Amino acid sequence: MSYQVFARKYRPRTFDDVLGQEHVVRTLRNAISQQRLAHAYLFVGPRGTGKTSTARILAKALNCPGGPKIDFNPDDDVCIEIAEGRSLDVLEIDGASNNSVDQIRELRDSVRFAPTRGQFKIYYIDEVHMLSNAAFNALLKTLEEPPPHVKFIFATTEPNKILPTILSRCQRFDLRPIPTETIAAHLQHIATEEGITLDPAAAWAIAKGADGGMRDAQSMLDQLVAFCGDAITEANVLDVFGFTSREKVAKLTTTLLARDTPAALALIHKEAETGRDLSQLLGELIGCLRGLLVAKLDPSADGEGIPEHLWAELLQAVAKYQPDRILSTIDAFADTEGRMKWATNKRLHFELGIIRATQTLGELRITDVITVLTRGAEFLPASGRAETTTNPPAQQPTEPPPPPAPAPPAPPPALLAAPPAEPPPPPPPPVAPEAEPAGPVLSIEELIARAPDEPILPPEAPPTTPPPSPEPTPAPAPPTLDETFHQDPLVQAALVKFEGKLVN
Secondary structure (H helix, E strand, O other), X not given: OOOOOHHHHOOOOXXXXXXXXXXXXXXXXXXXXXXXXXXXXXXXXOOOXXXXXXHHHHHHHHHOOOOOOOOOOOOOHHHHHHHHOOOOOEEEEEOOOOOOHHHHHHHHHHOXXXXXXXXXXXXXXXOHHHOOHHHHHHXXXXXXXXXXXXXXXXXXXXXXXXXXXXXXXXXXXXXOOOOHHHHHHHHHHHHHHHOOEEOHHHXXXXXXXXXXXHHHHHHHHHHHHHHHOOEEOHHHHHHHHOOOOHHHHHHHHHHHXXXXXXXXXHHHHHHHHOOOOHHHHHHXXXXXXXXXXXXXXXXXXXXXXXXXXXXXXXXXXXXXXXXXXXXXHHXXXXXXXXXXXXXXXXXXXHHHHHHHHHXXXXXXXXXXXXXXXXXXXXXXXXXXXXXXXXXXOOOOOOOOOOXXXXXXXXXXXXXXXXXOOOXXXXXXXXXXXXXXXXXXXXXXXXXXXXXXXXXXXXXXXXXXXXOOOOOOOOOOOOOOOOOOHHHOHHHHXXXXXXXXXXXX
């Protein structure tokens, strides 16, 4: 017998073998046990999440001997034929190569024939979104009212390309990306069955690189066995697939939070020289920052797969930043990720993103100033804070204005040329001695990083006995204004020149 890859050898055979899709399995189990079988099912999800495997398992449960039933025997002849794709009652059609309207018309004509061995005739169309609009329209009537012995199962990765009239006639099941922990555990199970020593860190690196797809993880494990033999370590995974270790991601994150731009750029240069995937490294960095942001909002959050000692160092490094600052950094890297997707020089955009993120972490915002001022106001005396609000301004009584005085006679013209005497310049104000600072001068970041209960203002000095004040000297009386000043010729000339009047 020829060699069979892990992705086919360890394909799920029963509902119990389906991993990471408990919501789909539970619904299908209940539908079979309660005899509430729909005539059309649509499985939606990313690649490698089990769409085809779930469709074959459902077909086995429907056409097994004595079915439909949940606990069927996968070793029955009918189930083996369905698993190998050679059953006459379960027709698997590739939507990409059979997308014309003529082929759908042939399918529509064949649904009238009864099944040969099982109870149902099942049509499974993979990548159904590749069908043309004419093919979809040709299938509408048959899909809405098929014969009682016909079941349709569709699978797609792009449901947005399917006509709404098709979607409304199907029961839709969204298959989720499989969790990293589930994939790593299944890889360890396969390694045990195959007699392979798989390091846990290596299993985690494979599962992380598979990005939720079990088939991708199994294919990567198969390739590593061919490369390494019976013992696989994390270093082998990183060398073969160009992934970045969790230690390197944690180091890059710590360097970024310390705003050490040269060290961060040097690390990126080293990773690029060794052939690492910079897009994958940026994704890991964004994931680490996202985990730190969640940890600041929810202290019970886990470490995103990072070892505990590294996670503790990261939490200590991010403690001095507010959540909005981490969020702005993630937004900056998200823009960088979008530019790197289509850029030829990915390293250049990654380095620019690091520089922008460092500036974002160090910039001063108005919210920081408000935080410092709010904390400082908490230590002011209560009477001082309420002084401006408890003492309303005194209202001045309103009096009617006095009647205008009669205009005086005009002075002779000779008096208009006399300039007024300039008053002597006022003496310069006394220079006060410079006061010494009450305490050390702190930066805005140090003030924000201080604990809420730690005082912002310096402690008040202990009261001292004031020195005896000298005897108060009586203030000089204000000069009295001569009531006959308006008789001055200069005043009279000014009144005539500017057409003014005297007001008491």
